[in-house]
Amino acid sequence: MSDQKPxxxxxxxxxxALPGREAEYEAEIRAMFQSMARQPGFRGADLLPPDAPGGEYQVIARFECESALQGWDQSPERxxxxxxxxxxxxxxxxYRVLSGLEAWFAPAVVPAGMQPPRSRMSVVTWLGIFPVVSLxxxxxxxxxxxxPxxxxxxxITGLVVATMTWVVMPRLGRLFRPWLQRP
Structure with missing residues (x-):
């Protein structure tokens, strides 16, 4: 049994959302987020509105592991x-489910106007890679x-990728989220 965190x-x-029902849709999503917050293993969620009227909303939900997500999926609240x-x-x-390294690149599925600037993402990535490689x-x-x-x-690169994926980037993403998402 591994002691590595999933x-x-x-x-x-x-x-x-149905035309004219967008406010109700958003209110229900926010109520669902409150229920999700009580679910073990829930890490957070975001609601991204459509780029244009009538477009698709995106709900991004983060859980500690697959079993936590399954627990939410099977709950009466959901x-x-x-x-x-x-x-x-x-x-x-x-639905699209991302885990591990694939989740680093999750912003590619959100509207372009809501993605952090590449320069900021590069700085945060470097802040993670430099100390890990040095260590x-x-x-x-x-x-x-x-x-040889x-x-x-x-x-070394295998260790760096694993450490960045499961240890460093999730923490840096949370720590720097306000700066990354600031206009």
Whole structure:
């Protein structure tokens, strides 16, 4: 049994509100977020409005792990909220689930106007990569000095990617979210 913390899971749901019922749709989504907040393993959620009237809303929900998301999916609260949403929306939502490294790139599914500037994302990524690479090179470098260059590089980059995906970027994303999303 591994003591490693499970990777976070992000689910994106896309759906249109019925014309003239947008305010009701948004209110129900916000009420659903309050119910989600009581669910074990819930990390947060965002509602992204459509780029243009009549477009799709996006609901982004983050959970600690797949089993936490499944717990929400099977809850009576979710069933109640989805029944209410069916009355103010078109059809069923289209879902996309992201986990691990794929979740780094989740902003690609949100409207372009809501994505953080690439320059800010680059700064936050560098703030994560620089100390992680330095740590691994400082700690493991002396032990790996006799290894062939490509094998040494493969090990170090593999450790960096794993650490960035499951440890560093989720924390940096939360820490820097206000700066990343500021106009």
């Amino acid at each position: 990777a976070g899971v992000t689910r994106i749901a896309r759906r249109r 069933q109640r909220h989805h029944a209410a949403l069916r009355k103010v929306s078109e059809g069923e939502p289209a 691994y090179l400082g700690v493991l470098g002396p032990y790996l000095a006799s290894w 260059f490509l094998l040494r590089t493969a090990l």
